[in-house]
Amino acid sequence: MAAPNFAVITVDSQKCQTPFDCKRCLEGCPQSVFAVRAVKVERGRETDPKEPGTYMLVVPYRDKCTGCNLCLELCPVDALTITFPGIQGS
């Protein structure tokens, strides 16, 4: 069976620097496809969420993405793209 036509969501980590502090896409996604992970952990403790680069936005549930593009509207730094490679005309 061929791979299903799931959405491919990219996050530009150069633009998206403080996802834990911003959290607009995390809170706004109707399908809750996003998650936030700590990148910088020192001695078991995470650092300040407001400090750029300490957290990373990941997309563990992109198979649930409907392509509503709400996150693209919510993102203040235009860090997200959504494509459906298997669907023509998307």
Next chain:
Amino acid sequence: MCWVCDAYGDPNYGDGKWYLNPKNHSRQMYTIKKPGQKPAEYGSDPEATAGRSVGEIMKTRYEDPEKFQQLVKEANAMKEKSPFQIGQVIPIQEAFEVVDMSYPVTSMSCICRLHSRAHEEKNEHEYSCTGLGVGMFKWERWPERYKGGVNFMAPDEAKEWLVKWNKKGMVHILMTFGGSYVGGICNCDYPDCGMIRHRVDYGITTGCLKSHWVAQMDYDLCNGCGICVQRCQFGAIKFEVTMEKTNIDQMKCFGCGLCETACPRKAISLIDRMSMPGLREVW
């Protein structure tokens, strides 16, 4: 009885239910890795091990959906040998029995909501997860897991606190941390909670087994107000337009009892799953 009870229950305690077996709350069950010693069979960090195992399976769904289905099927069939944490929904009455049995009882921040919605719970008024057992005395060892620490509670305080989250509409789910050691009661909803999501969306059963109860509607008492419909996190309750009453799909029902506690006319009751021949094997 569910397969967890068959493996870890004791007929002398709590009708053989595994989470009412004092052994599964005992200090001896809680093992952490000591320097120079080998960790227990389920590893020194069972939660992380389970997370990685689920993660490995979840990854395959993008490349090879058939293989994913196969892996989920195999993992579900492994039962007590499963590398996953065991989780089981319990109604609030049984959660009360568990907090009476376990010591200490603490509240702490929810790790699922932290990851999925960047939802921070900063103090004891916001904490939504329950930690049980001696592991809680050592929360400083994992400062990131227990961000901001834990709040120790007396049993009565813990019950009030469980009622608070029950009123808000959270499902109580027992969690094990290594083998059958009962380490927590999560207060969960869909889709923020990883366990409910993996069960409802992907069919991974071990982390969120159904409870030993099932909700039953008394149609003579139901007036179709629909309050229970909003409470169900599992999509088991619908408003049946023809009958002008609420309909509970007992095949889908997880027996959490949230609809029962909310019904203003006491039309919903929890009945023993084992009393229903068609539901005995539905976990």
